[in-house]
Every structure is written in structure tokens, then in C-alpha cells.
Amino acid sequence: MKHLTFLFLFLISGLSLQAQTPEERISQLGIDLPEVKRPLANFVKWRQVGNLLFLSGIGSDQKGRLGEDLNVEQGYEASRATGIMILATLKAATGDLNRIKNFVKVRGMVNSAPDFYEQPQVINGFSDLxxxxxxxxxxxxxxxxxxxxxxxxxxxxxxxxVELEE
Known part of the structure; x- marks a missing residue:
């Protein structure tokens, strides 16, 4: 009986996660989305082509080179913080994060010392978020x-x- 109760609770918790909107999950995670600022140069923060939305590169507030000034954990946190800025930009671009159908492609660039090879672990901070x-x-x-x-x-x-709902 214990196993059935556990399975039932597990299934119910999975259903409640599915029912949550991205913005409800952001709130549940205790994340406050920052203000999206204008670009510092002659480009746009995003461009929509059909149902695809392309974001310009968004950088972290964390300074330094991985493997020299920063370790993998600090890079992971910088990547996660960058993800929060990307969420804010996606919200500004779409008006509603529910419009996002799928993430299509991500390019993570890591400021790396010549002998640093753990870029995937750093960008996991973004992907996990x-x-x-x-x-x-x-x-x-x-x-x-x-x-x-x-x-x-x-x-x-x-x-x-990202791909947007039509």
C-alpha cells in the first residue's frame, strides 16, 4: 500500500508541475526577473523571423576567465544568472513566456583559460534553469x-x- 501511495503522490506532483506556467515556476524558484535594458551598440536584443525568435548574445555580470579567475561552480552560477537575464528578455520579447513552444538552439560561450576544458559544465547552469x-x-x-x-x-x-506558438 505504501508503494501505491508513493506512486500516487509522485504522479500528482508531476501533474501539478505540468499545470504550472513558466512564470509560476519562476516565482516558485524565488526568481525576480530584472529590467531589460537597451543595447549599448547598434543592434537589437531580439529578432523574430516567422515563429522563431533569435536573441542576441546576453552576458553575465560575473567577470573573469574560467580556469584562471573562476572555478566551474562560479561559472555555473554565472551561466544560471545569465539564464535569468535571458528569461527577462524572452518575457520582454514575447509578452508571455507561455508563447514559447520549444527552445531550439543555445550557444554558450565561456571566457576560458587556454587549459580549461569544462565549458559544458559551466553552460549547464543555463540549461538546468x-x-x-x-x-x-x-x-x-x-x-x-x-x-x-x-x-x-x-x-x-x-x-x-526559441520556437514560438503560432
Whole structure:
């Protein structure tokens, strides 16, 4: 009987997660979305083509080079924080995060020392957050690559392509 009770509770908890909207999950995670600021140069933060939404690269507030100034855990947190900024940008671009049908492609760029090879573990901070917020819709094709430098010495920059509901 214990096993049936556990299974029932597990199934019910899964159903309640499915019933939650992305914005309800963001609130449940205790995340406050920041204000989306205008670009500092001559480009746009996003561009919609058909039902695809392309976000420009969004960088972390964390400065430094992974494997030199920062460790993997700090990079993971920088990547997660960048994900929060991306959520805010997606909300500004769509008006409603429920419009996101699927994450399609993510390109994670990591400011890396020459002998740092753990870029995927760093970008997991972003990927894990998207799955926490969007469930299966948050899973995506991905590249996680190292760069000798990123603008303003930021630790992480991430580009995103999402498919929108029609």
C-alpha cells in the first residue's frame, strides 16, 4: 500500500508541475526577473523571423576567465544568472513566456583559460534553469565553447533561438 501511495503522490506532483506556467515556476524558484535594458551598440536584443525568435548574445555580470579567475561552480552560477537575464528578455520579447513552444538552439560561450576544458559544465547552469522553468520545452540543442576572451571580460555569453506558438 505504501508503494501505491508513493506512486500516487509522485504522479500528482508531476501533474501539478505540468499545470504550472513558466512564470509560476519562476516565482516558485524565488526568481525576480530584472529590467531589460537597451543595447549599448547598434543592434537589437531580439529578432523574430516567422515563429522563431533569435536573441542576441546576453552576458553575465560575473567577470573573469574560467580556469584562471573562476572555478566551474562560479561559472555555473554565472551561466544560471545569465539564464535569468535571458528569461527577462524572452518575457520582454514575447509578452508571455507561455508563447514559447520549444527552445531550439543555445550557444554558450565561456571566457576560458587556454587549459580549461569544462565549458559544458559551466553552460549547464543555463540549461538546468531552462528545464526547471519550462520542463521538456526547455531542453535544447547546444554548443558550449571556450573563447580566449569575451566583451568586457564577462565570464559567460549565451545566444538563444526559441520556437514560438503560432
Amino acid at each position: 531552462m528545464v526547471e522553468v519550462f520542463g521538456e520545452k526547455g531542453k535544447h540543442a547546444r554548443a558550449a565553447v571556450g573563447h580566449v576572451s569575451l566583451p568586457f571580460n564577462i565570464a559567460v555569453e549565451i545566444e538563444v533561438v
